[in-house]
Amino acid sequence: MIIDRHPFTVNSHGHLEIGGVDALSLAHDFGTPLYVYDVSLIRRNARSFVDTFKELGVNAKVAYASKAFSSIAMLQVIQQEGLCLDVVSEGELYTAVEAGFPSERIHMHGNNKSRQELQMAIEQNIGCIVLDNFYEIELLGDLLDQQNKEMDVLMRVTPGVNSKTHQYIMTGNEDSKFGFNLKNGQADKAFQLLKKYPSIRFKGLHCHIGSQIFETDRFLSATEILFAELAKWKRNDNYIPEVLNLGGGFGIRYTSEDEPIPYEQYVYALVEEVRKQSEEMDIPLPEIWMEPGRAIVGNTGVTLYTIGSMKSIPGIREYISVDGGMTDNLRPALYGAKYEAVIANKADQTPVKEVSVAGKCCESGDMLIWDLPVPEVQTNDVLAVFSTGAYGYSMASHYNRFAKPAVVFVENKEAKLVVKRESYQDVVKNDLSYL
Numbered sequence: 001m002i003i004d005r006h007p008f009t010v011n012s013h014g015h016l017e018i019g020g021v022d023a024l025s026l027a028h029d030f031g032t033p034l035y036v037y038d039v040s041l042i043r044r045n046a047r048s049f050v051d052t053f054k055e056l057g058v059n060a061k062v063a064y065a066s067k068a069f070s071s072i073a074m075l076q077v078i079q080q081e082g083l084c085l086d087v088v089s090e091g092e093l094y095t096a097v098e099a100g101f102p103s104e105r106i107h108m109h110g111n112n113k114s115r116q117e118l119q120m121a122i123e124q125n126i127g128c129i130v131l132d133n134f135y136e137i138e139l140l141g142d143l144l145d146q147q148n149k150e151m152d153v154l155m156r157v158t159p160g161v162n163s164k165t166h167q168y169i170m171t172g173n174e175d176s177k178f179g180f181n182l183k184n185g186q187a188d189k190a191f192q193l194l195k196k197y198p199s200i201r202f203k204g205l206h207c208h209i210g211s212q213i214f215e216t217d218r219f220l221s222a223t224e225i226l227f228a229e230l231a232k233w234k235r236n237d238n239y240i241p242e243v244l245n246l247g248g249g250f251g252i253r254y255t256s257e258d259e260p261i262p263y264e265q266y267v268y269a270l271v272e273e274v275r276k277q278s279e280e281m282d283i284p285l286p287e288i289w290m291e292p293g294r295a296i297v298g299n300t301g302v303t304l305y306t307i308g309s310m311k312s313i314p315g316i317r318e319y320i321s322v323d324g325g326m327t328d329n330l331r332p333a334l335y336g337a338k339y340e341a342v343i344a345n346k347a348d349q350t351p352v353k354e355v356s357v358a359g360k361c362c363e364s365g366d367m368l369i370w371d372l373p374v375p376e377v378q379t380n381d382v383l384a385v386f387s388t389g390a391y392g393y394s395m396a397s398h399y400n401r402f403a404k405p406a407v408v409f410v411e412n413k414e415a416k417l418v419v420k421r422e423s424y425q426d427v428v429k430n431d432l433s434y435l
């Protein structure tokens with residue numbers, strides 16, 4: 001059964017339960033489409049990283065990559081769990097500030113940080129900026145010098161490692177818009193340039209090889225490549241890194257095709273490799289940082305939709321249409337991403353046929369799921385799509401002037417609205433009359 005592959009249960013009414021709350025009552029009380037998160041699972045995922053580092057006695061920081069899902073409530077949970085936070089824009093930093101997230105635990109990314117973004121990071125006294133390109137080194141150096149301030153930074157590098165994932169979410173390959181290239185000497189040039197800016201405290205290297213990755217081997221190759229560069233800087237300049245940030249990218253299960261490994265295994269493997277490399281280089285073990293996004297929230301979220309029209313093309317396929325689509329989950333249209341779902345009010349019933357789930361946008365490519373096994377299905381049934389917690393709400397759009405759905409957190413059998421459903425007034429609120 002599909003449900004057995006996802007961390008949710010079925011109650012005595014045959015309804016899907018999320019965190020102990022009936023999905024039908026959630027759909028009824030809050031409307032659909034609706035993003036629902038089981039907060040206990042978010043906490044469990046976060047702890048599996050943090051506790052493993054503790055168990056190994058390693059000095060570490062786990063930063064939640066807030067691009068996966070950022071909202072005030074979400075960041076409050078992350079803060080409660082003691083994680084750090086990765087932001088990539090002024091908007092994500094603003095959300096963190098509004099959530100009261102401790103600024104020293106915030107790290108800023110981005111491949112084109114503006115003067116304004118860097119200035120905001122300085123004003124907020126965030127913990128670290130991850131520099132991505134030469135333009136930023138000069139911009140940050142000048143801003144800090146003007147204000148007589150200092151900042152901890154990491155240098156993001158691309159190690160030239162192709163991760164086994166969709167081309168659009170590979171980031172460690174040589175032909176990448178992110179970071180300083182290691183192979184062609186750019187990273188070394190950046191290292192030399194950083195010496196000119198005493199206000200920039202260069203703490204170490206950062207590398208993120210991509211997203212939705214299931215093996216540890218590419219992470220280990222990337223680590224080895226980073227250490228080769230660090231060994232050169234030690235030999236030539238006696239540079240000793242204090243921090244090594246190995247990014248995020250740990251894969252989750254969307255469908256039966258995905259075989260995720262326990263998050264602990266990434267931590268064990270990477271700590272062992274960093275230990276080995278540090279010993280070979282004869283330096284103290286640097287602090288190890290990680291940045292999981294999807295691994296923290298992906299499998300904790302479910303999207304509930306109401307089924308509307310249905311269309312059968314005999315001998316070809318049966319379509320069911322839902323009240324959302326690519327506006328609340330862009331991933332199928334953008335990456336051909338696959339999902340699994342159940343009919344929430346028939347979650348105990350055996351599938352008898354396959355249907356394809358269409359969104360309601362004016363695009364033939366707005367298909368959420370192809371060939372989903374379902375029991376007999378009717379208009380007004382509620383469809384629950386699993387593993388929509390990461391990059392769903394955060395990539396939602398107003399295409400076709402759809403209002404963004406609400407977000408509900410469920411914990412201890414209680415449901416709480418944490419992001420309001422947008423109204424159509426919200427959709428037009430920045431439009432100005434031309435008359």
Ligand SMILES: Cc1ncc(COP(=O)(O)O)c(C=O)c1O
Nearest residue numbers: 065208211248249291292293294
């Ligand atoms: C720099 C950086 N860190 C962390 C992440 C989080 O990735 P994921 O959600 O796959 O863990 C990303 C996104 O791929 C990223 O670009």
Ligand SMILES: N[C@@H](CCCC[NH3+])C(=O)O
Nearest residue numbers: 067169211212331390391
């Ligand atoms: N948005 C992507 C991941 C991007 C990761 C950030 N660099 C996804 O849904 O899989």
